[in-house]
Amino acid sequence: MALPLHLLPARVAHSPTRIHVVIETPKGSRNKIAFNPDLEVLMLKGVLPEGHSFPYDFGFVPSTKAEDGDPLDVLLLLDAPAFSGCVVEARLLGALEIEQREPDGTVQRNDRLLAVAANSREHKTLHTITDLSPDMLHEVEHFFHSYNEVKGGKIRVLRRVGPDRAHALLAQAMLEPLTK
Structure with a gap:
């Protein structure tokens, strides 16, 4: 039996710096797909308005x-x-370290890691957030602002951070490894 997607290890076994990313919503999609761990399936969570789409793969x-x-x-x-x-x-x-205000008024952190596929040809020279153009980062942040406004929420980008801080955020969020 295959391991459920959400139980795969966060880090790749053969590399201390590579991670696994499970794609939920592909680049260009208006459909917001999200993993439902209770059912262990990917489900349609919503549809973005006409003219909106995910600028990159999201997962x-x-x-x-x-x-x-x-x-x-x-x-x-x-x-x-x-x-x-x-x-x-x-x-x-x-x-992107982000503070998110939900439609009900609650505020919580909802950081977004930025990553590049290890096998990417087009983006292989990118190694840190500072390798991304300011325009690209602005567009990514604008997407997250717009996406949350459509749902009745708001975000505030607290900081843009590099790979060391991103790995620290990952380490804080990692669940205990499974035991056999």
């Missing part, structure tokens, strides 16, 4: 739990869109 790091109770979110740079459920080895470039 999560398995075997993690962020402050919002979900696995850590990852925006993944890849040469072409992957598909929902695809597991990708990736390198962390950094993270």
